[in-house]
Amino acid sequence: MNSLKQCLRGFIAAMLLLAGSVQADMSIEVVGVGSQQYPIAIAPFKNEIGLSQAITPVVASDLGNSGLFKIISVSGDASLQAFTPNEINQSALQAAGAQTALVGQVIPEGDQVIVRFWLVDLATKQELIAFEKRGNANQTRRLAHQIADMIYAKLTGKSGVFASRIAYVLKTPGRYQLQVADADGYGAQTVLASRMPIMSPKWSPDGGKLAYVSFEKEKPIVYVHELATGKRIEAANFKGSNSAPAWSPDGKQLAVVLSKDLGSQVYVVNVDGTNARRITQSGEINTEPSFTADGRSIIFTSDRGGSPQIYRQSLAGGDAVRLTNSGGFNASGKISPDGRSMTYITRSNGYRVAVMDLASRQSMVLTDTNADDSPSFSPNSQMILYETDVGRRGTLAIVSTDGRVKQRLKAQGGEVRQPAWGPMLR
Template sequence: MLQRVFRQLAFLLLLASSVAQADMTIEVVGVGSQQYPIAILPFQNEQLDRQSVTPVIGSDLNTSGVFKVLNFNDPSLRAYTPSTLNYSALQSGGAQYAVIGQLLNDGGQILVKFWLIDVASKQELIAFEKRGSPNQLRRISHQIADMIYAKITGNPGAFASRIAYVLKNGKSYQLQVADADGYGAQTVLKSRMPIMSPKWSPDGGKLAYVSFELEKPVVYVHELATGKRWTAANFKGSNSAPAWSPDGRQLAVVLTKDGGSQIFLVNVDGTNPRRISQGGEINTEPTFTADGRSILFTSDRGGSPQIYRSSVNGGNAERLTFSGAYNASAKVSPDGKYMTYITRDNGYRVAVMDLNTRRSNTLTSSTMDDSPSFAPNSAMILYETDIGRRGTLAIVSSDGKVKQRLKSPNGEVRQPAWGPMLR
């Protein structure tokens, strides 16, 4: 009986032979060891716009688990410039930081101005303004939350990014894209046949994925802005598990055209396939390192599923995981320092390894986790899990302290991928 790491491959082959939109909500279930108390006062004029700004900023910071958003609902405390803030009232209410701002009509666009204030010192930590159309206010709100997060924690935020995932509702499969908070879900592809393994291009403009619409697993690349798509791997047998190179010019894919399951590099247009893996019957789940020089993958060559690293030019592979009989589904953090993966530890759980020290830590306590994916700031990991026998998405911080669940009202949600930051 195959180990769980090869269930996806077995599923692909089985299906190949047998077949010859609402927003998610975030539930915070764990918080950081330190929370920063912050007051976010309603911006001037925001009640006149269709999209309020401060609720989005507050939700982003609150669900991060490292901020405690305080409620200051007294209208007499409202202020729209630093000079009008009631600092003593904010301090009495426990606020360490305050966010204030304005929305101003600017020739059909909205001028968003905001300040981040250190309440005790009355110092302006951020003074910023940006113009945008009304339908860009939500993205601007995420960008403001990122700026606040970065200024206070010293680490980049990731709220202005997107996630992709597969929604299964009855016999329908949908490849969807949404904001990092699950809002604004849009369907990229809908099919009666399975869709699997979405992966973001480095520029965030394209998705590679596997579709069964041709009655076999085929890898496609889909351009989100235009809807244009093309075949990137449709060779004899199974084509699966795409992964983008950091420069966006190549894909690593898993092909069975030469027998067994082997890793190949192909150009994004599907040309020039080059085999990378040597040895083992099953080599799967490739992912590039941040510098683009190596590929991590799962292989059975040692007798059980383990994670290996190989040069993009091929050659001998180095084994990275040794603890336990099952380690799979590796992804490297964008900063290149860590690897997240699934380990069998009283269930299938998300783990993280420091690639410098090779020390590992299991982050989750659930038992059916899969498909981990780093946020673009390397601080959070998105993954799928089962709750009540239903596939759902969850997020855990790389230290395991902050935990979130993304609940979808529409069906089972699986195969997540966290995209790069939106510019």
């Protein structure tokens, strides 16, 4: 809760051009699964050995780590191996417990690869997916994430998010690093490193930029950082504190918290820092702004009622509407991309991630940890990424919006804080 307490007190080129070496800095530990799991057999693709990254291990890892799929291993059993639908041993795979099977093959073409794959329903022999994808031979991991997304969408009816990215702050002694990684924590790359704190990274709607707060000039300043080029601009550098950036859905504006007037107030500014317009008009502390999905309102945390609670303010004016009415502490609100839900931190035997259905105003606490902060929705609105403490060490975790699926992203070194889940890149 460090960043929250401080506030309350006072991509395709990006993948190639971000500074830093590619590493597997985090691994996923599944600590809760869905109420229904889909048994799927995944056969190693023909010719995938020798690629920069074999495809099927990534697909299996993505689906298995989601908590919604039971992976039936085919590796090592020649009788179950298949590269096309006609080669599938239907009865043997069904006997192994599979309901569907993924088979495929890789065709090298110079520095490119063509990946042909099929998802087959074993009961009916129907081809649920028959597709061909082409990509760079050095980026087969991304192709694998895209294939996993297609399978997830076909079998669950909801969009996958395996091909998306996350941003977070890695803290080691005397050093802060703003990093970007795949949604599974792989391929971490450093965007910015500093001896001074870095806070509150937020993705632009197109996934090409990050807004964040840096103390590198010995005061909090909001920067907008273009990932493909490394170019940065100061989006908010006013007198006093500049903090808590949030993008408008069209990517043209930022909501920020400024202390240049009385207390901490929410403003909207253009991305280049011009045309600052004050939104909140009352309360000593108004912070943690976030746009609603339609871009017409901002939600924020305020002490105006005597304790931290979440309010919604129309950009057209009028009175703010209080959204949280139970409990003495509710903060860090974020609206889901589909506009139906709000995640936030509530004090309930500690600080925990909660979700509210905006239509009914019914809320549910999702986590059983007690030092949660910085919740962020996945682009399909089905999962929430957040920071928590495990063994007094900052780490990242993911929980589904029904609370059933739980994951922990275990970092190899340092504390990981301030996560933000990026949009899907097309």
